[in-house]
Amino acid sequence: MTVLIVGAAVSGRAAMGLALSDSSDVVVYDDDPAAIADLPPSVVTVNATTYSDALRDASLVVLSPGLPQTLGIVEDARGRGIRILGEVEFALEHIATPYCAVTGTNGKTTVTGATADMLIASGRKARAVGNIGAPLSAAVDEDADVFVIEMSSFQLHTATSFHPSAAAITNIAADHLDTHGSFEAYSAAKAKIFTHQDSTDLLTWDADDEGASAVVQRAGSRLVPVSATGLPDGGNGVVAGEMVIGDWRFIAPDVGPAFTADLLMAATLARHMGASEAGVSATLGNFRPGVHRREQVAFVAGIAWVNDSKATNPHAALASIRSFERVILIAGGRNKGLDLAPLPNEQNVVQTIAIGESTPDLVAAAPPGSIVTASSLDEAVSIADSIAVPGDTVLLAPGCASFDMFASYVERGDVFRELVTSMVEES
Template sequence: MSVPRVALVYGLAVTGRAVARALAEHGVRVVAADDHPSAEGRSLAELLGVELLDAPDDATLRSIVAGVEAVFPSPGIPDRHPLMRIAAEEGVPLMGEFDLAREWDARPIVAVTGTDGKTTVTTMVAAMLTASGQRAVLAGNTDVPLVAAIADAGADVFVVEASSFRLGHTQRIVPQVATWLNFAPDHLDVHASLGAYEAAKARLWAYLPPGATAVANADDPVVMRHVPPGGAVTFGVRQPAGFRVTGDQLVTGDGDVLLAVGELGRALPHDVTNALAASATALAAGATIDAVREVLRDFRGLPHRVELVGEWSGVRWYDDSKATVPHATVAAVSGFESVVLIAGGRNKGLDLTAMAEAGPRLRAVVAMGEAAGEVREVFAATCPVVEVDTGIEDVVARAAELARPGDVVLLSPGCASFDWFGSYHERGAAFQEAVRVMVGSRAMEVQR
């Protein structure tokens, strides 16, 4: 599908603003709308001379949609929004930033999707390609949308974090390497159903060009049932796979040893899986095996992803605030023997009972936020559960009371942050500060 001559951009957050700017710069007449326009969105609309509709009613929206050739919903506009229904009824296609990038730029794309691990794996892949002498630029579900990143004339390859929000609104994405990490229920507050979420992820492999490589998690049955007819390079630790662990060594599909598990910068179970996925992806995209080994040794993880905050009286404290789905919480807990789990927040329409799988490793649970009651019900028959609704400082204090030497206290909420905090970053930072304050005050008490 070619670029439209007139388009509606709905939502002027980071990606919507980038799309509106790019369309306008390419001579497309743009109309914009936003349910809650920000100052940044209003300023951009004024700068571009774009009409901005503030929370249009259905009749107004229908008249606008009927007069455009394509609709660009910002990532996160839910499937239940009237925009989706009206666009379908008017026969106007939805498009996304990946469509524009495909039309305007022919440089290779390495795309990564999955419920968990996208940011970590794309970061590792970009580092591996950079260490191999390519100029790799991170884009997509990051601070830089792909449609903005392609303005960088010096980039050799774009490593794209492809969220379901972006894939679901895309007509066609044509990556040279396309990696699907895993699948678990998520974002049911945005997608119409679990099936719709799965279908959005599967679009990653729908239009692979000749010579492209699909990379698939052999351990995930949902991922494997979508493998393209041409097959895929696989990675995994439980099922037979190309990139695998043999003995204590990470091995490529050709049988080359990457390094020993103990040589990884971090070697929790999910770190091993991410290392295999990143290696398979980067090598398919042209990285050298020496560069892959270098990054695997040096990579220490990203903030708020099972990040060690500190240790006090034999108890280690970890921040895994990025874990906003039960699947991620279970994966984090599996890396430790005895855990005081901090979980809860705002449920994204998910079944939290999936977290029960972590039960055997738990000493206790501190349930917080809007979903505290749901969390309590999940673990009530497994271990002691304490509900806290008075802030993160009290959450940390109760966790400290429950922990014993040798335990790990793990913030891995399984829920979104938007009840108490503006983002998972903010939640993680608040947790880390509360831990430091608590440890500092207790150290002072000991010195007295």
């Protein structure tokens, strides 16, 4: 059997390793010579001009997430009737371990991590995998009781038989329209998380989110809504400062509505997958937002400096902005075909500092006199320092991808933290 892996980044390499463990003949496609330079000698490498012979012999194509379906090799494989799988479904064919899954525009990683933590605190051998950064293909041989799989729209787009026994949709707002082409196509990809579920499978979502609430109406699953603002019918929520998960009651952490909804979904999933009340309680008590997610990096002279570099779309940025009373907003980067106008026009934004490729869009949308531009993040921090007054929050919530200026949102957030830390030390 010949397996052709499309893409030699993290997921592709994990799929390659799994295919090699099956004693399959493996071909890896990537147009970046550096990506395929250090592969094992037994692996054949091809690119856009040399794949034809390899494709003729292939019985399976494994597509790495994020690569377009319009790639010539993918279209040719489809035209030849060759089976095409995403990396996650390829891995699932090698395991019998139960799994649950999480998707959504924002909050996926928080819900995935918290669900796994609740199960681990309950004595279960749980493993968080998928879009969270650990490919499932690399975890196939692990001794796990349950996998918690974070699924992006790209991973779900190629799904054909994905069937989690429990699933969560955190929210659905416009994102990645530069790839999916329309909000409808993006939503349809997200909906694939429940396509194969039935009434014995659980589906939870944030009932306060219009996008998720609309999509789940098509599901045949057992529906369990959650809300950070109340207790929805048939679901879980917050009442009088208590988090309600079925007949379990916990003190609700003071983490704001977005993270509260994330924790409600995590607890709903974890309980379904075998978590204990004590395990859920311990995780809720220890919860802290992850780095680059509304991370306060300094509080000086009454001014808070907050890193939310993970806010890579307007939906996430707006949720962040609304968490603070007065915001000096650092926004911009590489837009993904989304409307950035709400960011500088949010009522508690007193000044916007625009950075990156999307600067013209932000300037055009902002009220007169409410926006300045910066050629670098360093300059943006300096400008914010010169205009911030006690009570302000200087918030990095870009609403855009980072790739015009940085390798990732992580690098962008790290640079912001370093700049602020240096500024504080020098003051």
